[in-house]
Amino acid sequence: MGTHDTSETNEFSRANRSWWDLDAQDYHERHGSYLGTDHPHGEFYWCPEMLHERDLRLLGRPQELRNKKILEIGCGSAPCSRWLSHDVPDAFITGFDISREMLRHAGTNHKVSLLQADAMALPFQDNSFDLVFSVFGAIPFVENSAALMQELARVLKPGGRLIFSITHPMRWIFPDDPGPAGLTATISYFDQGGYVEEDEETGQLTYAEQHRTMGARIKELIDASFVLDQVLEPEWPQDLTETWGQWSPLRGQLFPGTAIFIATLN
C-alpha cells in the first residue's frame, strides 16, 4: 500500500479519516460476507439491493476492460476492485481510500494498487484513467462534491466513464431507521446541509455525511463536463430479507435506497 501526504485536506477529511479508522474492524465484522472480505477475490455488489457487477456489467464486459486503467475511489478494503482484478486480470486497477485501517483489511493477496489519499486532492496526473468508479465511497462524505466531480474529470481521459453508487437522495428526508420509524418524512429534501457528529467536550467534528438533491448531483456532473447516460434506482428484490443498516425490505418495497449514476466525460 502506498501513502501520500494529501490524505487529510480539511476538517471533514480529518473527521472521516479517524471515524473510518475507528470503525473499520466493526464494519468488516458486520458486513464481511457482503463485502467478500474473507473471499480472496472480494465481491462486487453495487448496493444493499445486492446488484452484482457480474450480472449488470455497468463498467463494461471483461473483453472491453482489457488493458484499461481503472480507478476506484473510497475503496475501503477494495472488495470491488479485488473482484474486478480477478475478473479482468489484464486491467490496471488502482484503489484509494482516506482510511488506512479500511485499506488494511484488503490484505495483500491481490493485484490492485492501493494507496491512502483524500478524494479532494487526488495524487494522479491529468488524463490518467479510462474509468472511475465508486461504491458508496468518498462522494457522500466530502464537503465539496462539486469540486470532487471536477477532480474526477481532471484525472479521467476524454470519453472516459464515471460510475458511482450512493444513498438515494430522497432517503435524506427519513430518519435512518430500517423499521416503521423510517417511513415518516421528518427532514426537508431541499435542505442541502449534511449530517454531522461532534465531540461533546471539544466540539470537534467527528463524522460528516452530505446530502445533495438529485438535481444538484446531476448539475455537479454537468458542470464538470460529464454527460449523464443513466441513473439507476434499483428495486428491492422480492427474495431479499436481509437488513443492512437503514436498508430493509420494509423500506425498500416503498422507495429507493440507492442511486447509481453513469456518466461519460465530454
Ligand SMILES: C[S@@+](CC[C@H](N)C(=O)[O-])C[C@H]1O[C@@H](n2cnc3c(N)ncnc32)[C@H](O)[C@@H]1O
Ligand atoms: C461506506 S464505505 C465504502 C467502502 C467501499 N467502497 C465498500 O464498498 O466497502 C465509505 C468509504 O469512503 C471512504 N472515504 C470517506 N471520505 C473519503 C475521502 N475524503 N477520500 C477518500 N476516501 C474517503 C471511507 O474511509 C470509507 O472507506
